[in-house]
Amino acid sequence: MPTLTLIQAVNDALKTVMRQDQRVVVFGEDVGLKGGVFLATEGLTKEFGEQRCFDTPLSEDGIIGAAIGMALNGLLPVAEIQFQDFIFPAFDQIVSEAAKFRYRSGGMYTVPMVIRTPYGGGIKGGLYHSQSGEAYFCHTPGIKVVVPSTPYDAKGLLIAAIEDPDPVLFLEPKRIYRSVKGEVPEGHYTVPLGTTRTVREGNDAVVFAYGAMVSVATIAAEKVAAEQGKQVRVVDLRTLSPLDEDSVLEHAKQTGRVVVLHEAPRFCGYGGEISALIAEHAIEYMEAPIVRVTGFDTPFPNTLEHHYLPDERRVCDALEKVLTF
Amino acid sequence: MAGQAVLSVLREDGVVQGQEPEIAPDTLLHAYRTMVLTRHLDERAMRLQRAGRIGFTVPNKGVEAVQIGSAAALRSSDWIFPSYRDFGMALYHGVPVEQMLHGMFCNGLDNSRGRQMPVHYSFADPIRFVSISSPIGTHIPQAVGAARAAQQRGEDTAFLTSFGDGGTSSLGFHSGLVFAGVWKSPVIFLCQNNGWAISCPADKQTGSDGFAVKGEGYGVPGVQVDGNDFLAMYSAVRTAVARARSGGGPTLIEAITMRMGGHSSSDDPTKYVPAAMLESWAKKDPIVRFEKYLRRRGLLDDAQAQAALAAAEAQVAAAVEAAEKAPLPATETIFSDVYAEVPPSLRKQGRDYFEMMSRHGEAAAGDGAFPL
Numbered sequence A: 001m002p003t004l005t006l007i008q009a010v011n012d013a014l015k016t017v018m019r020q021d022q023r024v025v026v027f028g029e030d031v032g033l034k035g036g037v038f039l040a041t042e043g044l045t046k047e048f049g050e051q052r053c054f055d056t057p058l059s060e061d062g063i064i065g066a067a068i069g070m071a072l073n074g075l076l077p078v079a080e081i082q083f084q085d086f087i088f089p090a091f092d093q094i095v096s097e098a099a100k101f102r103y104r105s106g107g108m109y110t111v112p113m114v115i116r117t118p119y120g121g122g123i124k125g126g127l128y129h130s131q132s133g134e135a136y137f138c139h140t141p142g143i144k145v146v147v148p149s150t151p152y153d154a155k156g157l158l159i160a161a162i163e164d165p166d167p168v169l170f171l172e173p174k175r176i177y178r179s180v181k182g183e184v185p186e187g188h189y190t191v192p193l194g195t196t197r198t199v200r201e202g203n204d205a206v207v208f209a210y211g212a213m214v215s216v217a218t219i220a221a222e223k224v225a226a227e228q229g230k231q232v233r234v235v236d237l238r239t240l241s242p243l244d245e246d247s248v249l250e251h252a253k254q255t256g257r258v259v260v261l262h263e264a265p266r267f268c269g270y271g272g273e274i275s276a277l278i279a280e281h282a283i284e285y286m287e288a289p290i291v292r293v294t295g296f297d298t299p300f301p302n303t304l305e306h307h308y309l310p311d312e313r314r315v316c317d318a319l320e321k322v323l324t325f
Numbered sequence B: 001m002a003g004q005a006v007l008s009v010l011r012e013d014g015v016v017q018g019q020e021p022e023i024a025p026d027t028l029l030h031a032y033r034t035m036v037l038t039r040h041l042d043e044r045a046m047r048l049q050r051a052g053r054i055g056f057t058v059p060n061k062g063v064e065a066v067q068i069g070s071a072a073a074l075r076s077s078d079w080i081f082p083s084y085r086d087f088g089m090a091l092y093h094g095v096p097v098e099q100m101l102h103g104m105f106c107n108g109l110d111n112s113r114g115r116q117m118p119v120h121y122s123f124a125d126p127i128r129f130v131s132i133s134s135p136i137g138t139h140i141p142q143a144v145g146a147a148r149a150a151q152q153r154g155e156d157t158a159f160l161t162s163f164g165d166g167g168t169s170s171l172g173f174h175s176g177l178v179f180a181g182v183w184k185s186p187v188i189f190l191c192q193n194n195g196w197a198i199s200c201p202a203d204k205q206t207g208s209d210g211f212a213v214k215g216e217g218y219g220v221p222g223v224q225v226d227g228n229d230f231l232a233m234y235s236a237v238r239t240a241v242a243r244a245r246s247g248g249g250p251t252l253i254e255a256i257t258m259r260m261g262g263h264s265s266s267d268d269p270t271k272y273v274p275a276a277m278l279e280s281w282a283k284k285d286p287i288v289r290f291e292k293y294l295r296r297r298g299l300l301d302d303a304q305a306q307a308a309l310a311a312a313e314a315q316v317a318a319a320v321e322a323a324e325k326a327p328l329p330a331t332e333t334i335f336s337d338v339y340a341e342v343p344p345s346l347r348k349q350g351r352d353y354f355e356m357m358s359r360h361g362e363a364a365a366g367d368g369a370f371p372l
Helices: A006-020 A044-048 A060-072 A088-098 A134-138 A151-163 A213-228 A245-255 A270-285 A312-324 B025-050 B064-072 B087-092 B097-105 B139-152 B171-183 B212-218 B230-245 B275-282 B286-296 B302-325 B344-360
Strands: A003-005 A024-028 A053-055 A076-080 A114-119 A144-146 A168-173 A181-183 A197-200 A205-209 A232-236 A239-241 A258-265 A291-295 B079-081 B159-164 B187-193 B222-226 B251-256
Touching: A003 A006, A003 A151, A006 A024, A006 A044, A006 A151, A006 A168, A024 A060, A044 A053, A060 A076, A060 A088, A088 A134, A114 A151, A134 A144, A134 A239, A134 A258, A134 A270, A144 A151, A151 A168, A151 A181, A197 A213, A205 A213, A205 A245, A205 A312, A213 A232, A213 A258, A213 A312, A232 A245, A245 A270, A258 A270, A258 A312, A270 A291, A291 A312, A312 B344, B025 B064, B025 B087, B025 B097, B025 B230, B025 B286, B025 B302, B064 B087, B064 B187, B064 B230, B064 B286, B079 B139, B087 B097, B097 B302, B139 B159, B139 B171, B139 B187, B159 B230, B171 B187, B171 B212, B187 B230, B212 B222, B212 B251, B222 B230, B230 B251, B230 B286
Parallel strands: A024 A053, A024 A076, A076 A114, A114 A168, A144 A168, A205 A232, A205 A258, A258 A291, B079 B159, B159 B187, B187 B251, B222 B251
Antiparallel strands: A003 A181, A144 A239, A197 A232
16 A cells, blocks of 8 residues: 655545546646646646646635535535635635535535645744635535644545535645655545544543644654553544534543643634533533644744643643642 | 737947937946856855755746846845845845844845845845745735835835736735726836746747736737846836936836746756757846946956956855854744734743753754755
């Protein structure tokens, strides 16, 4: 089985579905000849031609609006937004349009499409190349939100997203595009949307994470195991919306001590939803208050990004709190 | 506009072929020295980036006449809403090189406290060079709003906003020209058609014959200018500025030029820019052309040209040294400037973080490297 980086797995997923299904088209800014600024679409124009992988004018609103139209009329568009930070001109198209077509037309018009976009910090990208905007979109019913953290999941989830009948926002953690490697099967396979993945077993506490934070959680869990002998479970949420609530509640009940981890700011962040879900449905199982480890409620800095991004210190600190409560 | 000639004053050999604008010799020489300084700073920044001393930069070789020609037609009391390649405009009006280097090194003396990536500058003195963001075209309607404020107070300030050929595809370009057309705003929309939006050639941004023609639909007159011709750029912007100050309304200027380097230090333009295209544009170098003109007029000789470069080198070298020695931003600057006052909840986040650090130690230095 080939060993791929996460970005190579994305590329492999696109090639796999494009070979099997003529309806799949890939487009965005610089995705053609250049192959995307991160090379996610490298080689696609060469293999599939400019009709199926092409550059667009520099308008995110245009990219997503056009993707919706293509999806309405029989194509399966995979649109790239160069950085998630640049998605906001298309917010109207995503929130008012893509997410609501099925509902407003009683299922007469649907938009099976994928928006791929690199997100998250850790690359010295400052305010506008680092943000984690998942909460804006998870707050919007009608669009699914998916975040892989391994090459295997990146390929399987992306193929599942492309084949899904509804619009999917596919957030790619760019910090680990090349640093994470793993075995990826050749050819077609899917990882079902709406499922979690247990990354590390343990019954003393659980950390819920996604994207680049999964490996941070795992490093912290190993450290706690080595230093304190406590076994911390790590769960990769990998589909943020719709969330596998049963799975989250099961993990919470089995461990009784919960840490939620993400890069995005805390206030009204995704961690609040996980925390509220557990508080509403499993509070009687809790042995300690739920602790969130998140980015600060500030814009994303540049020079000081290593302070902003949650690291193993902060996760270990949170685990200490829940384990010693 | 389609059918109209591209405004041009200087031939490639520096001979005047068009309407030569009246400019004081001191102004011409200041412009020349600023162009030399801009290019040297740009080259030095790329070397610093390649050596790993700064994280990122955006090459601007080839577009110096667009920037300096435009800036020379503005007063320091005018406002610039720049794109990320426009630091030559700020240099012309006297923003210190050292301040730019602090920005390149993202240190604690940087105006943004190291929060922004390199070259995303914010300057307010001696000219309003309004804080740059990375999203494309967002600043264009902002310039129109700032101009509205000046209109309402009866001031004759001009507002120049600059963007690339790709920027004309943005929502902000459309909104900005719609509003300016209706409000007769004192705004100069400067489209720097440098041929490329990262890897996409300009003809993938529009089906129209150039970009100046786009103004017509908004009621904004458009003009195409040879962007590698300092005198032509100065003339075009000066005319637009005069129109703006006298209540005549906005102008869209398309400066036709060529980005001779990559989109940024992370871009490899050899993958998509034809070598022959670069060669033909190299013959139109804006500094060489302007220098020939100055020599023909007897305003510049070898010694003065060498002195200009030596001065630029000395200025930049001193600034690099100062910026590299400057401290990093203090950790607490993460929490300031989010609002005028730090809200109690955010203050608590900060306190909790410092308390956590007292038990678990400092954050490991980041290993992030900008890949674009």
